[in-house]
Amino acid sequence: MGFLNPWFLGGLIAVGLPIWLHLLKRHKTDPQPFPSLMFFEHREQSSVQHRRLDYILLFLLRLLMLVLLALLFAGPYINRLTAKGAGKKLLVVAVDRSFSMRTKEGTSTRLDDAKAEALNVLSKLPPGQPAQVVALGDTLQAMTQQTTDPGELRGAVSAIKESDARASFGELSRYLRTLTESTKTPLDVHLVSDLQKSGMPPGFTDVRLDQDTDITFHPIGKVQPNWAVETVIAPQHVYDPKRVRISATVTGFSAPAATRTVTLLMNGKTIQSKSVTVPENGRGSAEFTGLDQASYGFNRCEIRIDSADGLPADDRYAFSVERTDPKKVLFMDDGRRQDAQQFFRAALNATDDAAFQLEVLRPEVAATSDLSKYAVVVLNDLGSLPPGLDSSLQKYVTNGGSLLEAIGPGSAVALPRVPVLDEAIDGTSYASREGERFFTVSDVDTGHDVMKNVERFDGVKIYLAVNVGTAKSRVLARLSNGKPLVLERKVGEGKVLVFTSDFGAANNDLPRHYAWVPFVQKSVAYLGGGGSTEQPTNLAVGEYVELRTGNEKGAQAEVQDPDGQRVLSLEEAAQARNFELTREGFYEVRTAGGKRSLVAAHANRKESDLAVIPQETLDLWKATGSSGPVNASGQGTGSEGNTTPWSLSPFILLVLLGVALAESVVADRYLRPQAQPQETKAA
C-alpha cells in the first residue's frame, strides 16, 4: 500500500481538534448560578451519563471523519497483481505477407522464411498457452481464433499466402490494442516481418502498444538493391494514337547507378524499348510517343524493366488505355460572329488528346438534325431560335445531353427566357465608357470542375452581360456588379452551362485572355463526360473502384478479377458502392450506370523500398508496450510479474460520506433540546 500524496497525511494533526473539543473542553464543568434549586430534583445524574455517551460517539465519528479526509487527500493505493502477473498471456504470431515479402532470398522468398520462423516460434509454445496467428497486410487478417491447439496454429501459418498489399504496422498496433482491451489479457507478440521502414505510419503514436503488450521482432531478409517501375503517366483514352505520350519513372532503392531497359508492352506485344540510366538511389524516366498499335476498345498495357533484382514483381507496371473516336461537339453559329467559332475551335484543339471534335452547323440545320450523336451542343448568342430547335434541345438535354450556351445581346433582345435553362432574361448590364468602363469577375466557385485552372478570370474585362435570373440555377461565377456570369443547372439527365456574355471578342475580352482555353476545355470536358469527372483506371492495390453513385437503384454492377472470375456476390452486385482492389492485374468493371472500364491495379510502390526500420525505432516501439528495460538484443525482459496501482479513494469517499451522515444524525440529536424552548415559546 502506498500514497500518491503522502504529505497530506500531515492533516492527521487535525485529529487533535475533536480531542480538544470533546475531552479537554468537557472537563471544564463550571457550575452555572441559579437563584434557587427548589424545583429541581436529584435524579438528573442519568442525563450526564447520556451526555457522555453522546460525546464519545460524536467524538469517534468526528475523529474518523478527519482521518478519512486526510487519507482521501493522501491518495492511498494498493498494488494489485494484474492478469499478466498471474501468468496468463496470449501469444500472437503476426506474419507479414505484404508485397515486399515476395522478395527472393536465395532459393526461397521472404514469406517462406517468415512462415518457417513463425513455425519455429510456435514450436516453443508451452502446452496449454493460448495463441493466435494473424497475417499482416494493409489490414490484419486473423488466421485463427485464440486456441491452444498447436496443429491448428501451424496449419494457419502454412495457409498464409503472399499478397500485393502494403504492410501497415500502425494497423498491427491498433489491432493489438483492441485485442488487449477486449481480452484483458497481456499479449506476447511475435512479429515475423522484413520490417520495412515504409510500413511505419507517419506518426509514431500510431504504433503505441498497451502496457501489457510485449512485442518481439523476428527480422526476415536483408537489405538488397531493388529497381522498380515507380510511376507511369499515360492517357486514359486514346483518340489520336499518334499524339499519345507515355512516360515511365524507374527508381533504384538502395541501389547503385545502373542502366535499365524499359519496355512498353501492349496486349502482350512489345511496342517499344528504351534504355534508361538510373543514378544511385535515384530516378530515371523514359518517354514513349505514339501508340499506333492500340486497337479500339480497352488495351492492356505494361511497362517492364530488366532489373534482375530480388523483387521481380515490381519490375512491371500495368496500366490500361481505351482507344476511341473523339466525341463530337456541335457548335451552332448563325454566321454573324465568325470570331466566336474560331476562338472556340482554337481552344478545343489546344488539348493533347484531341478528345473532342468540333462540328459547326447553322441553327436551322441543327433544328432538324439528330442531336443525340453529339456529346456537347454549343449555342453562341443565337437570338431567336428557329422553330423546333427549342423543343429539340429540351429533349436532348433531358435525355442526358449537355448544352453550353452563350447568352449575348442578341438573345437578350429576342428571348424572354434562356432556352432549356429556363431562367428569365432581364435586360443587360452595360459598362459605359463614362462609368465603370468594364466589369470584372469577383466571385468564382473554384471548387467546381469548370472553374478550375481559370485563375478566377483574373484580368478578364466584361463590357456587356445579360442579366439572367438565378431562381433554379447554381451560380458558378459573378460579375463585380453582382450579376451572374456562369450558371449551371441539371435538367433531366443532362446539364446546362450558361455564359451570360457571348464567345466573341466584342462584348468581353475573355477569348483573348489566358483563362479562355482552360475555361473551354474544362467546360466541354465537364459536359462531355471526360476529364476529372471520369473515374481513374490506373490504381494501386488497396484502393477502391466506385461501382455506383447511389442513383442506380437495383442495377447490377459487375467486376471480373485478373483471372476472369466474377468477384461480386449477387447482393454485392446489387448494393455495393465500392470494390477494393486486392491484387495486381486488370479488372474488368461495369458500373451500375452501365459504364465499362478496364482498371489496372499495381502494388503500392512503397513496398519496393526494402529499407529496414532502424533498431532505435524498434526499441522505442517495444518500449511502449513494456514498462521494463529493453535489453541489448532489443528484446524485453519478459513478464515476471506486473502490478498496477489500485486507488482506494472511491471506497474511502463512500465511507466518509457514511460517517458524515452518522455524525450529522448524532450531532442533531445532541443539539435538538436547544430548539425545543423556542417551539414552546411560539406555542
Add this chain to the structure above:
Amino acid sequence: MLQRFLDPSVLAGISGLDLVAKTVVDGFISGLHRSPDFGFSQEFAEYRMYSPGDDLRHVDWNVFARSEKMFLKRYRGETNCQVSVLLDASRSMKYGSRGMEKMEYAKFLAASICYLAHLQRDAAGLIVFDSEVRQFVPPSTRQGQIMRLLHGIDSAQTGAETVLEKPFAHLVDYLRRRGLVVAISDFWENPETVIKTVGPLRSRGNELILFHVLDPQEIQPKLRGPVLLEDLESGAKMEVSPDYVSHEYKGKMSAHLEDMKSRAAGANIDYFMVDTSRPLDEALRQYLAIRAGRL
C-alpha cells in the same frame, strides 16, 4: 419612542438612580394625559353640603354667590397616604441572565415608586431586607426625603438568603400607620409561607402589593445541554438536563406562580409578577391602578 427608554436594559445604562426614576416616572406621567382612567393629585372630587364645624376655607364661595347655598369642595388629593417599599436584597436577587440582575431591576422599580409617591406628596419609606432588616428609611414628606430614599435604594447590597418570616415579623413594628406596603422580591419560598408571612401586614389595614420579580431564565430556563446548577443562596449544586427543565420544571414553576397568585388573591393582596425583560412602566401601571382605586 419613549417606550424604548423604559426598557430595563436601557435603564441599566443610566448611572444615577434618581435619573432612572425621573426618566421612568416623568415619561410615564406624560403618557397618562391621554388616559382618563386614572386621576390623582389635587383633583376635584365632589361637592358636599356645608355642615356646621366644617372649615370655611373649603367653601366654594362662587357657588354661594349664585345660589346662596354653602357647598364644600372635596379633593382626592387632600388625603396623603404612607407608602412603604420593602426591597428584598437576598442573594437570589443577584441573578440575571440578560445583562441585568433582578436586584437592579428591583431597585429601579423601588426608586420609581418612591419618586412617584414623592410627586404625589405621599410619605414614602424604604425597608431593605434579606434574612434581616438591613436598612430602614422611615416614611416622611420632608424635604430631602426622596434623596434619602434613593440613596438607601442605591446602597442596598445583596447579602444572605431569603428568610421572609424573620424580617416580616419585625416589619410590623416599623409600619405603625396604615398605608400602602409594596413588597419587591423574588419570593423563592413556598407560596403558603409567603402569604402567611406577609398576611399580618394586610390585617393591620395596609394595602399590600407584592411585586414578584423574576428573570425570564427562571420562568423558562433555556439550557443547551445538561449543566451543573448552583443555588445562589445555599450554594448547593445539581446537574440538570434540558429535558427536565423543559417539562417538569416548567410545570412546577407554572404551578408555583399560579399558587402565588391565587393565594394572594385569597388574602386580598395585590400580586403582580414582574418579568425583568418587560418594561418598568407595566409594573408602575399596576401600582397606580391600585393606588387610584383603593385610596
